[in-house]
Amino acid sequence: MKALTKHLAALTIGLCALNTAAHAEELDVMTSGGFTAAFQRLSPKYAQDSGDSIQTILGPSMGKAAKAIPNRLARGENADVVIMVGYALDELIKQGVVDPASRVELADSRIGMVVRQGAPKPRIDSEEAFRKSLLDAGSIAYSDSASGVYISGKLFKKLGLEQQVGSKAKMIERIPVASVVASGQYEVGFQQVAELLPVPGVTFVGKIPESLQSVTRYAAGVPRHAKHPEKAKELLSYLSSAAAQPIVQSTGLDSVPR
Known part of the structure; x- marks a missing residue:
C-alpha cells in the first residue's frame, strides 16, 4: 500500500x-x-x-x-x-x-551624479552647492534619455547656467554615462541613479537636490x-x-x- x-x-x-x-x-x-x-x-x-x-x-x-x-x-x-x-x-x-x-x-527614478573613482566628491546637498559643482566641473556628461533631456532642456536654464556650462556639457548616446566618467573622458556624469550604480570605476556622489529633481x-x-x-x-x-x-x-x- x-x-x-x-x-x-x-x-x-x-x-x-x-x-x-x-x-x-x-x-x-x-x-x-x-x-x-x-x-x-x-x-x-x-x-x-x-x-x-x-x-x-x-x-x-x-x-x-x-x-x-x-x-x-x-x-x-x-x-x-x-x-x-x-x-x-x-x-x-x-x-x-x-x-x-x-x-x-x-x-x-531620480537623477544622480557620479565622478571618477578616487576623485574628490563635490557637494551637491543644496541648490547653491550643486550650482557651484557644475561651474567647477571641467566637463559634464548626461544621457540621451529622459534625464538628459531634462538636464539640457530645463535644469541648466533653471540654474541660469546655459551659457556657462553649455560648451562643456555633452549628451552621451547609447552607452552608460558612468562609463565615460570612469574612463576619464568626462569629469562628472548625470543619469538616473539605477543606471549609474551598476557601472564600475565611478563613485556615486548622490541624488541631485530634490528641489531640482525630475522624477521619471x-x-x-x-x-x-x-x-x-x-x-x-x-x-x-x-x-x-x-x-x-x-x-x-x-x-x-x-x-x-x-
Missing part, C-alpha cells in the same frame, strides 16, 4: 511538471535602462516559479537609435512586455501599439500584437507587486506610492 501511495505521489508530481512544461512560454521583454537592473534581478525568480523563460531585449525608451523600443516595435519585432519611461509608453498607447488596459506603474516614472504594458498576452500580464503583476519592492529599491529606484 505504501509503495502504491509513493508511486501515485510521484506520478502526480510528474504530471504537474509535465503540465507546467506544456504551458511554459518564452516571453520577449523589451526594457529601457532605468528598470533594467531591477528586471535582471527579478526575472530569474519569476522564470523559476512560473516555468516560463524570458528573453530580455535592451533599448532606450525614445530617440532615433535603431535599438529604441518604439523603433523596434515599428519594425515588427515581437515584444510580450515593454518596460519604459511612462510618458513614452503613453505615446505608444495613444498610437494603438500597446493595450491601454495592460498598463502598470513600476517605479520612480517607469511603467510597463503589453503590445497589442504580443504572442503571449496573458502570460505577459502575469509577469507585470509580479513586477508591480509588494514582494518585488525590496529588490526594486536595492537598485536605486523608488517604489511607486500606492
Whole structure:
C-alpha cells in the first residue's frame, strides 16, 4: 500500500511538471535602462516559479537609435512586455501599439551624479552647492534619455547656467554615462541613479537636490500584437507587486506610492 501511495505521489508530481512544461512560454521583454537592473534581478525568480523563460531585449525608451523600443516595435519585432519611461509608453498607447488596459506603474527614478573613482566628491546637498559643482566641473556628461533631456532642456536654464556650462556639457548616446566618467573622458556624469550604480570605476556622489529633481516614472504594458498576452500580464503583476519592492529599491529606484 505504501509503495502504491509513493508511486501515485510521484506520478502526480510528474504530471504537474509535465503540465507546467506544456504551458511554459518564452516571453520577449523589451526594457529601457532605468528598470533594467531591477528586471535582471527579478526575472530569474519569476522564470523559476512560473516555468516560463524570458528573453530580455535592451533599448532606450525614445530617440532615433535603431535599438529604441518604439523603433523596434515599428519594425515588427515581437515584444510580450515593454518596460519604459511612462510618458513614452503613453505615446505608444495613444498610437494603438500597446493595450491601454495592460498598463502598470513600476517605479520612480531620480537623477544622480557620479565622478571618477578616487576623485574628490563635490557637494551637491543644496541648490547653491550643486550650482557651484557644475561651474567647477571641467566637463559634464548626461544621457540621451529622459534625464538628459531634462538636464539640457530645463535644469541648466533653471540654474541660469546655459551659457556657462553649455560648451562643456555633452549628451552621451547609447552607452552608460558612468562609463565615460570612469574612463576619464568626462569629469562628472548625470543619469538616473539605477543606471549609474551598476557601472564600475565611478563613485556615486548622490541624488541631485530634490528641489531640482525630475522624477521619471517607469511603467510597463503589453503590445497589442504580443504572442503571449496573458502570460505577459502575469509577469507585470509580479513586477508591480509588494514582494518585488525590496529588490526594486536595492537598485536605486523608488517604489511607486500606492
